[in-house]
Each structure stands twice: as C-alpha cells, then as structure tokens.
Amino acid sequence: MTSGSSPIGHDEEGRGLDGARQTAHYLRSTGVHEFEFILDEGPFILDGVLLGTDRSVAMIGVTEKGFLNVKLTAKGTVGHSSVPPLETSIVSLSRAVSKFGGHIHPNNFGMGLEKDMIEALAPYCTYFYKVLFANLWLFGPIVSKLLEKHLVMNSYVRTTTAVTMFKSGVKDNILPDEASATINHRIYPLSSVSETVDFDREVINDERIHVEVLGVPIEPHPISPYGDRSFGFQTIKKSIRQVFPKVVVIPGIMTAATDTRWFLNFTRNIYRFSPAYIAVDDLPRIHGHDERISVDNYVKLVNFYHHIIIASNERCLEVKTSRDEL
Known part of the structure; x- marks a missing residue:
C-alpha cells in the first residue's frame, strides 16, 4: 500500500454495491476503460x-x-390442525423440494472448460487416472461419472442446486396458509439464468407451486x-x-x-x-x-x-x- 497499490472490495459479501461497483463507476468517470x-x-x-x-x-x-436464487411457494388452507386437509401447504412444497435432491441438473462434462482442466491435470495423476484423463476421447463417459461422484469436482460439470431455506408455520396447531423454500443455483458456464429457471419448472411440474426469481441473478x-x-x-x-x-x-x-x-x-x-x-x-x-x-x-x-x-x-x-x- 505504501507503494501505491491498494486493495478494493470491502463489501464483496454484500454483492459489492458500495465497493467494487462504485470503484468501476469511478474509473469510467476518470476515463479508464480498459485493463x-x-x-x-x-x-x-x-x-x-x-x-x-x-x-x-x-x-x-x-x-x-452464474448465481441464482429461486423461491418456491405453495398456498394452503388456513385452519385448525384437528381437521386437516388431505395435503397442507408444507406437504405440497415438500413434494416439490424433494425433486431437487441429488444432482438434478445435467452433467455437461466435455462441453466446456472442464475438459481442458482435466487434461492439464493428467500428467500429475496416479497411473490409473493418468490413463483415463489423457484419453478422454475413449474414457470420457467414465471420467464424467467419476467426476459427478466427487464432492468438489461435481460442481465443475453442472449447474449445482442447494435448498438453503425453508419457511412455514407459526404454531403447532395452526395449518399454515403458505410455505416457501429458497433454492440456490450456481450456473454452469455454458448455461444461463433463463435455462436454469425453465429447467426448475419442468422438474417441479406442478401448477400449484409458484416459482419466483429472487433479487438480481448473475449470468455465468x-x-x-x-x-x-x-x-x-x-x-x-x-x-x-x-x-x-x-x-x-x-x-x-x-x-x-x-x-x-x-x-x-x-x-x-x-x-x-x-x-x-x-x-x-x-x-x-x-x-x-x-x-x-x-x-x-x-x-x-x-x-x-x-x-x-x-x-x-x-x-x-x-x-x-x-x-x-x-
């Protein structure tokens, strides 16, 4: 910092609205347009x-x-728990949310950057994996399956899905009139926000579930x-x-x-x-x-x-x- 090199980005966890965004605006206003x-x-x-x-x-x-938060909402009939309907809002929502378990979005191995990444890693692998990674033309389908079973490397080959929030109910004997859940997606580089939302709707396949995009999504x-x-x-x-x-x-x-x-x-x-x-x-x-x-x-x-x-x-x-x- 004493030599004139200063870090920026004090509010990155808050989307950088007052840090990086303002820095970008300032740079443009002073005539800086390219790095x-x-x-x-x-x-x-x-x-x-x-x-x-x-x-x-x-x-x-x-x-x-990319980054995308999707909110799923199910409506129900409010009332006393002693005379419940066949399906409450929580049950309806749970059916929809349960469809997002596991690796719901497709494995895209071989379509993007991850192929070059694996080939660059190949020379430093054990013999078995070196043979697989250096010959993707032959072993690509096998490598694809191996990657999706790996906790970290699975995230390189697909849009990931994580149910992170679930909200409903105020008391143990009251039927909730609404239940909602938030799903966080990290979108595969060759996909898009709209493609991900459309895929979610197809997976849910239930007109009773309202699908809403939260905040401002970010494209890959x-x-x-x-x-x-x-x-x-x-x-x-x-x-x-x-x-x-x-x-x-x-x-x-x-x-x-x-x-x-x-x-x-x-x-x-x-x-x-x-x-x-x-x-x-x-x-x-x-x-x-x-x-x-x-x-x-x-x-x-x-x-x-x-x-x-x-x-x-x-x-x-x-x-x-x-x-x-x-």
Whole structure:
C-alpha cells in the first residue's frame, strides 16, 4: 500500500454495491476503460482434494459460474390442525423440494472448460487416472461419472442446486396458509439464468407451486484466455510458481461469486485465484465454523501479491488465444 497499490472490495459479501461497483463507476468517470487483466479472489490451492492426484493444485479461475436464487411457494388452507386437509401447504412444497435432491441438473462434462482442466491435470495423476484423463476421447463417459461422484469436482460439470431455506408455520396447531423454500443455483458456464429457471419448472411440474426469481441473478462469466501467450494467465501462473514452487497450476472454474462482475466491460482477461492452501478438512470451514488460514498461509499470501504486482509491471506479451481455448 505504501507503494501505491491498494486493495478494493470491502463489501464483496454484500454483492459489492458500495465497493467494487462504485470503484468501476469511478474509473469510467476518470476515463479508464480498459485493463490488461484483472485478478480477484478465487479457488484456493487444493491440497490432495482433486480426484486422481495427491499433489497440491492451484486452479486459476478463468470463468465464474452464474448465481441464482429461486423461491418456491405453495398456498394452503388456513385452519385448525384437528381437521386437516388431505395435503397442507408444507406437504405440497415438500413434494416439490424433494425433486431437487441429488444432482438434478445435467452433467455437461466435455462441453466446456472442464475438459481442458482435466487434461492439464493428467500428467500429475496416479497411473490409473493418468490413463483415463489423457484419453478422454475413449474414457470420457467414465471420467464424467467419476467426476459427478466427487464432492468438489461435481460442481465443475453442472449447474449445482442447494435448498438453503425453508419457511412455514407459526404454531403447532395452526395449518399454515403458505410455505416457501429458497433454492440456490450456481450456473454452469455454458448455461444461463433463463435455462436454469425453465429447467426448475419442468422438474417441479406442478401448477400449484409458484416459482419466483429472487433479487438480481448473475449470468455465468465469459471464459478468459489461458494459453501460453495470455499475459494475465501466465503472469499469475509465474507468480504462483515463485511462491509455491511445487504446486501444479491449471485453468479452472470459480464456483462461487466474486466482485469481477462489476469489471466485465473493462477486459476479457479476468482471473480468480486465492493464494492459500486448503485441505479436505478445511472445506467445511469456508463460511462455516472456525473459518481461518494458518500464519504460514498468510505470509505466503502477502508474498504472492508482492510478486504479482512486480510481475504485472513487466513488458506485456502479445495476447494470442490458443487453438484449444473456448
């Protein structure tokens, strides 16, 4: 900060309305309309988390999944519980919500970025997975099934669905006139908000259930360049290897939401990465109990940003998209 590099985004958890959004407006008002690349928070360094390898993997998010909250509402007849109807609003809603268990949205493996991600990971896997991942033309269907059974990697191949809120009833002997539930979706990069809502309605297939989009949904982000001549991607990759020399670096998907949505018009080169190790046992701590990183992680995090600032001031490479990029 003493050298003039200041972080932004104090309210990212609140959608960045007073932080990143206002910063973007300010930059435009001062005549700034383009950046070489943007780096925001993103995937951590996954330590023994990914399928097929025990190596630590740094995944640079070259795209970001969309964000959508859907509210399901069922109406019922209010009254005394001693004379209940055949089906209360809670039962009607429960039938609809139960259809969203498991992996309801389709597995899209092979359609998008996840294919390049798996092929980049292949050389660092055990022999069995190396053979599978390096020959997707033959073993693609098998790999697809393996990924959807994996807690983390399943989120890379589909729009995910999580029922996060359920609300109904005020007293144990009163029939509720309404029951509602909230479903959170993280939308696959090649899908869309409208496609997801339409799919939900087809799954519910019940005219008694009202489907409502809550707030302002976010479409999936474009896929940024990640080839050998992509200055932003290669600069981040170089800085990762300087601070974490034994880490495998691959392109990947950011499954959560970041402030980068406010800067999509400034550059096509937007990347997401968090320079800290995280193991399987640490996953429940993200937005959970005892959220933390180690002191060593913190020191390396600061060191990484020091390197990225210095490396970003180097002479830019010509951005040339690799033929296998999307």
